[in-house]
Amino acid sequence: MSQTRFVGKPIARIDALEKALGKTRFMSDLVFPNMLWGKVLRAAYPHARICRIDTSRSEQLPGVRCVLTHRHVMGLNGFGIVKPDQPVLCHDKVRYVGDAVALVAAETESIAEEALGLIQVDYDPLPVVEDPEEALSEYAPKVHEQGNLLLRTKLQKGDVKQGFTEADVTLEQRYSTQLFEHAFLETEGGIGIYDEESGVITVYCGSQYAFRDQLQIARALDWDPKKIRVCSSPVGGAFGAKDEITIQIYLALLAYYTRCPVKIVLSREESFISHVKRHPMRLDVRLGATKVGELKALDVRILSDTGAYASLGGPVLNLALEGAPGPYRIPHTHLLGRAVYTNNGMSGACRGFGATQSCFAMEITLDMMAEQLRIDPIELRLKNVLRRNDLSAIDHLIFTSVGIEETLKIARDSELWRTRDIRKRDFQPPIFYGVGVASEMQALGLGKGIPDFAGVSIELDRDGSFLLRQGCIEIGQGNLVCFLQMAAEVLQCDIERMRLTHGDTFASPDSGSVTASKSIYLVGNALYLAAKTLLQELERFASETIGEPMRYQECELVGPSRRIPLHELAQTAHSQGRQLKGEGHFVHPTSDKDYGDGLPHCLYSFITQVASVVVDAETGMVKVHDVLSIPDCGRAINPQGVEGQCEGGVVMGMSYALLEKVELQHGRFLTDNFSTYTLPTAADAPLTNKTVIVESMEPTNPFGAKGMAEPPNVAICPAILNAIYDAIGVRIFDIPVTPEKLLAEIERQRKI
Amino acid sequence: MLKPVDYLSPTTIDELLRLIELHRDKDYKVLAGGTDLIVRMKEKIEKPDFLIDLSHVEELARIEERANMIYLGAMVTCAHIISSKLLSQSAAILVAACQRLGSPQIRSRATLGGNIANASPAGDTVPPLLALDASLELQSPSRSRTVALESFFRGPGETILDPDELIIAIQFSKPTPDEKGFFLKLGQRSAMSISKISVAGQLHLNMGRTAWIRIAYGAVASTPIRAHAVEDFLRGKSLTPAIITEAAEIAQQTVSPITDIRSTESYRRKMSSILLRRGLEGLMAAAAPPGARSS
Incomplete structure (x- = not known):
């Protein structure tokens, strides 16, 4: 698809105006007649046995409609994407302060809140498991009966021992990352409704995958999934945290028991303590290279603190391991990871999905290697850069597009990189200037062995417009306009001629989860097939009706003697009771290898990011000045959208590097709102934040697209840390690099 | 959720003092800009039954020069201070502190009296006022007194204010041009x-x-x-x-x-x-x- 009319154009998002005007109704905004308010009683301790739950006083409070505990969960009292080890409502034990113990529905929000206070729960507190290392000791208190190890994964290629003997230089370093909050704007909120007559339970609640929510609700309520409707779009931000169930099952239970619409909207504090965070990890990296900069061996060991329940802790660990070697050819690797249960809140999916942590460690190690070998950091990366049809560092064939080399060359030739040493002269002590670079390889899709598909149908409406039925949600990233751009390209019609559904299990086929930067790729493939099928269907119907061979062209059916506008054909079909539609179903390709548990992946996005910083060596303050993001996302369906993802991702990743950290003490949150958990403001954003897009056309997508959402918030973190080193010659190996930490390190290194 | 409260809104200092007198034995709080108090009420640290709002007492919202003294009513907001020509010429450090305090929304609500009475060790308007050697005019139904700002604080959140006493004004000598x-x-x-x-x-x-x-x-x-x-x-x-x-x-x-x-x-x-x-x-x-x- 070289000549395009819609794909590759910066077309305005269809949801932009209503969002800018504040008119968009999110699920938390919905209101129904006779609506009750629901509240959740959270655990009083991070780790405790429940001895007794007494709800009698709460039930007697006037205005209370129901008080529910574990006894009211009709089906499996558990949820979890990979394994359902998180109780819907705890019955014998709580494992983190966000655990739910009881639910209340009442006529007003304040009665519901008062009712929570009247529920009496007797606990027997247990020792809090805080340290993931200690959690693995045989004497450690068990968070779960079967032990505190969630998953251990080992990947290897070649002979790592041999590799290190071939290396002239070996570097070894320990890194650690913090617990990190997604900070989406819309807290978990929505409404459950039970229609007794039809037996349908409807749950309106923003999430990343309505169709999986439907199944998790059905399992917990022992309900026919066909009689559960989930509407989960649009979402006021998620960044991974709404992939897992949040309050959907509570809404369904409360609606079922009260026979009334029940609304829950979490406060920021309740949202903060209950939803998953980005995993804190400890990473030990050992990298060996020859004198000329050939990477020979890599050994990585990761200890991941997954908190109280599994959620996506296993896949996050696995992606951290797969992403650890980065976009480089390394002949000998040994990658070992363990994910461990603790009472430190709960971690799960977060933008980057494990690669955020391992890229941070690997890219700083590479920077140190470049310095040690006296090779330019970009040249070192180029020397080892991964190309299409190479074997990866975990020994699988990369048969999909690889544009990392091009991104590195653009970085190398950029003004920001080339003139970095000249600009240093503009600054005088104690103010220093530095520039750093980092690259990343982000696996897209769910990986080997995990069902990963999208279904789309496109119908011709009676007025000659198209209805595109797809199930992915709009989460703030702007995928809806991209879907329409791709469909418009095939259907040769204006975007205004199309409508689309999103995030409604009763309105469309299942198009998969909006996660792993994958909706554009998968839905794009499926809608291409659907559109092509629909065009054939239109031509066949037109030919039958007219009696001569008709071809579709620009919303007209053209034959040897006649031209029929599409709306006329639609009228004809409608009058005959014919529904003209096309369906498309696409299954994600997979790797030749199978390492289990979703490994490996086969499709990757890449990015190289260059960042400049100004460091005040007396205060330890770091200001990120300029950022250049060079993503390879395959074909950029909407370049403006790609730039938006880059700009936002850069600020999020910058904050991961320098500012944000969830503080816990004995399993309790010291930071539980945006007053104590400090986010960057517009004034903290880089002064310039530019994007240059590399489009390595992906052969397994008809438009050449891959994915975009995650990489810009990943490589930026090590790029900034490398820039700090370039500025003042001090390295920090645990993030965030606060002024306190940096200043202490500056002073420590001067003493040596 | 906020607990419902009885809201009282005096328009003069006399009326304000009468209301304080009247609610002497009740659980009341004086509301200035609310940027600290409302947060504490939301967190259920404060649970007053009555709020006496000062925002309609015009006398408390004045910025004036009186015989070489700068006189600031307790309800003068940070935004007001930033926009004051008199202060930008004569008390630039106070203006600078207000410019760095909170956000535009907070600055348009937060008051000088509230920032002082809140007695946070980190209250941004206090160091410049200390450097300007400011004093406070305090008033209760039974007495009024003037104290040096420096002697006002006792600890985090603690001041010398009597339970029925409040800050009426802040004043300091007008700095000379040099x-x-x-x-x-x-x-x-x-x-x-x-x-x-x-x-x-x-x-x-x-x-x-x-x-x-x-x-x-x-x-x-x-x-x-x-x-x-x-x-x-x-x-x-x-x-x-x-x-x-x-x-x-x-x-x-x-x-x-x-x-x-x-x-x-x-x-x-x-x-x-x-x-x-x-x-x-x-x-x-x-x-x-x-x-x-x-x-």
Whole structure:
């Protein structure tokens, strides 16, 4: 698809105006007649046995409609994407302060809140498991009966021992990352409704995958999934945290028991303590290279603190391991990871999905290697850069597009990189200037062995417009306009001629989860097939009706003697009771290898990011000045959208590097709102934040697209840390690099 | 969720005092801008039955010059201070502190009296007011008194205010044109930030020597503090680089910071030096004749 009319154009998002005007109704905004308010009683301790739950006083409070505990969960009292080890409502034990113990529905929000206070729960507190290392000791208190190890994964290629003997230089370093909050704007909120007559339970609640929510609700309520409707779009931000169930099952239970619409909207504090965070990890990296900069061996060991329940802790660990070697050819690797249960809140999916942590460690190690070998950091990366049809560092064939080399060359030739040493002269002590670079390889899709598909149908409406039925949600990233751009390209019609559904299990086929930067790729493939099928269907119907061979062209059916506008054909079909539609179903390709548990992946996005910083060596303050993001996302369906993802991702990743950290003490949150958990403001954003897009056309997508959402918030973190080193010659190996930490390190290194 | 309260809205100081008298034995709170009180009510730290709102008492919202004194009603907001011509000419350090406080929304609500009465060690308007040697006019139904701002604080959230007493006004001598000052602060981010540390200084240079100087810190002790030891050291001296360095050293000994969620004891102590030095150096650079400034 070289000549395009819609794909590759910066077309305005269809949801932009209503969002800018504040008119968009999110699920938390919905209101129904006779609506009750629901509240959740959270655990009083991070780790405790429940001895007794007494709800009698709460039930007697006037205005209370129901008080529910574990006894009211009709089906499996558990949820979890990979394994359902998180109780819907705890019955014998709580494992983190966000655990739910009881639910209340009442006529007003304040009665519901008062009712929570009247529920009496007797606990027997247990020792809090805080340290993931200690959690693995045989004497450690068990968070779960079967032990505190969630998953251990080992990947290897070649002979790592041999590799290190071939290396002239070996570097070894320990890194650690913090617990990190997604900070989406819309807290978990929505409404459950039970229609007794039809037996349908409807749950309106923003999430990343309505169709999986439907199944998790059905399992917990022992309900026919066909009689559960989930509407989960649009979402006021998620960044991974709404992939897992949040309050959907509570809404369904409360609606079922009260026979009334029940609304829950979490406060920021309740949202903060209950939803998953980005995993804190400890990473030990050992990298060996020859004198000329050939990477020979890599050994990585990761200890991941997954908190109280599994959620996506296993896949996050696995992606951290797969992403650890980065976009480089390394002949000998040994990658070992363990994910461990603790009472430190709960971690799960977060933008980057494990690669955020391992890229941070690997890219700083590479920077140190470049310095040690006296090779330019970009040249070192180029020397080892991964190309299409190479074997990866975990020994699988990369048969999909690889544009990392091009991104590195653009970085190398950029003004920001080339003139970095000249600009240093503009600054005088104690103010220093530095520039750093980092690259990343982000696996897209769910990986080997995990069902990963999208279904789309496109119908011709009676007025000659198209209805595109797809199930992915709009989460703030702007995928809806991209879907329409791709469909418009095939259907040769204006975007205004199309409508689309999103995030409604009763309105469309299942198009998969909006996660792993994958909706554009998968839905794009499926809608291409659907559109092509629909065009054939239109031509066949037109030919039958007219009696001569008709071809579709620009919303007209053209034959040897006649031209029929599409709306006329639609009228004809409608009058005959014919529904003209096309369906498309696409299954994600997979790797030749199978390492289990979703490994490996086969499709990757890449990015190289260059960042400049100004460091005040007396205060330890770091200001990120300029950022250049060079993503390879395959074909950029909407370049403006790609730039938006880059700009936002850069600020999020910058904050991961320098500012944000969830503080816990004995399993309790010291930071539980945006007053104590400090986010960057517009004034903290880089002064310039530019994007240059590399489009390595992906052969397994008809438009050449891959994915975009995650990489810009990943490589930026090590790029900034490398820039700090370039500025003042001090390295920090645990993030965030606060002024306190940096200043202490500056002073420590001067003493040596 | 906020608990419902009875809301009272006096329009004069007399009416205000009568309402306070009337609710003497009740659980009431005086509401100024609400940027601290409402948050504490939401967190259920404060659960008053009555709120007496000061925002309709016009007398409390005035910025005036009275016989070489600057007089600020307790309900003057940060936004009002920032837009005041009188203050930008005569109390630039107070204006600078208000500009760095909170967000535009907070600045349009937050009041000077509220910021002082809240008695946060990190209250941003207090160090400049200490450096301006401000005093407070306090009033209760039974008495009125004037106290030095420096003697107002007892600890975090604690003041000398009687239960039925409130701040009516803040006043200080109008600085002369040859006085100079500085305000510097460090926070976790560039805007909407509670200070990790702040410092304000006001001085009078006479023939190149400090005739007098007042220096005050925020967030480095249990209350905002004056750095008297530094002031005593600098009095009568020329602000040479060596003297400034020595003053900065003394500053470190003067402060008694703690480690909390925003910063550490040792960082705050070091920054008390660095910020003072930068403040004083900035003044000297600005005071140097054209051409003498080293670039």
